[in-house]
Amino acid sequence: MIDLYTWTTPNGRKLSILLEELGIDYEAHGVDLAKGEQKTPAFLAISPNGKIPAIRDRATGQAVMESGAIMLWLAEREGRFLGAPGDKASVLEWLMWQMSMQGPALGRIHQFAKYGNPLGEPAETMARAQGAQVYQDLNARLAGRDYVAGAGQGVYTIADMAIWPWVSRFEWHEINLEDYPHVLKWYRRLAERPAVQRGYHVPHFVNEVPMP
Ligand SMILES: N[C@@H](CCC(=O)N[C@@H](CS)C(=O)NCC(=O)O)C(=O)O
Incomplete structure (x- = not known):
């Protein structure tokens, strides 16, 4: 199970689209940027740059920030969407x-x-x-x-x-x-x-x- 921390922005949607394409279990958590929720200590522990998107693998506790890094990490883990x-x-x-x-x-x-x-x-x-x-x-x-x-x-x-x-x-x-x-x-x-x-x-x- 992947926890996805996201909001209704292009960077956030990259990850929800990838997770939907992968068809793996995930739970989306809205981080309301207008309310500053991206700067709370709880969120900074997951995403030290204070930005969405970020994920956490519930099984291992591994957290990943930066949309490009998260996409690569998930695609390599699942062995999909990287072409030949x-x-x-x-x-x-x-x-x-x-x-x-x-x-x-x-x-x-x-x-x-x-x-x-x-x-x-x-x-x-x-x-x-x-x-x-x-x-x-x-x-x-x-x-x-x-x-x-x-x-x-x-x-x-x-x-x-x-x-x-x-x-x-x-x-x-x-x-x-x-x-x-x-x-x-x-x-x-x-x-x-x-x-x-x-x-x-x-x-x-x-x-x-x-x-x-
Ligand atoms: N390089 C980062 C950029 C992420 C980013 O800019 N996220 C924006 C929303 S699209 C954000 O969280 N902004 C809130 C802030 O900067 O306080 C990535 O690709 O993940």
Whole structure:
């Protein structure tokens, strides 16, 4: 049994989607970020960086923080969603791209769009240019492919599950997915998966999965 500590954000949904895809027993615990529950001593003992998501394996007591690390840890433990052995390099490439490029770039736009801009116009212009770059790179990668990692047309892996929840916030970062047709096709393909639908609504329902 895995305890999942999460909230209704893209980083949290990466893990609920993976757990739903794996079909293993887990219990989701909502950590209300607006109430500061991520900074309580009890939660910091599980996630020392004070951020969701985090997990704890109830059988061993092993806790893991950082969404990319948790995804890799679970996928390796279960031996699933990493593609064939020869696909591992590209799975890691796109998982790390998500963590270091896509998440931070789109997160900065969300800050400006939703919570105001104390840094001035140049910072916002730069953030939006980086966001557009992220979409251009993903669109180029998905041309002629079904999934981001793996040989040929690709194979469904944790890299897709990490990237998709951030794309599902396209309205927040004011990106028109019609401008990125390969991303749009891939986004819709994943959105049709029952596990993605279920994982999106953990720890509770906020809105239907956005469908462009
Ligand atoms: N690098 C971390 C980022 C996690 C993260 O930024 N979590 C946000 C929600 S999406 C959070 O917990 N924010 C609360 C805070 O910073 O106080 C990961 O990928 O797990």
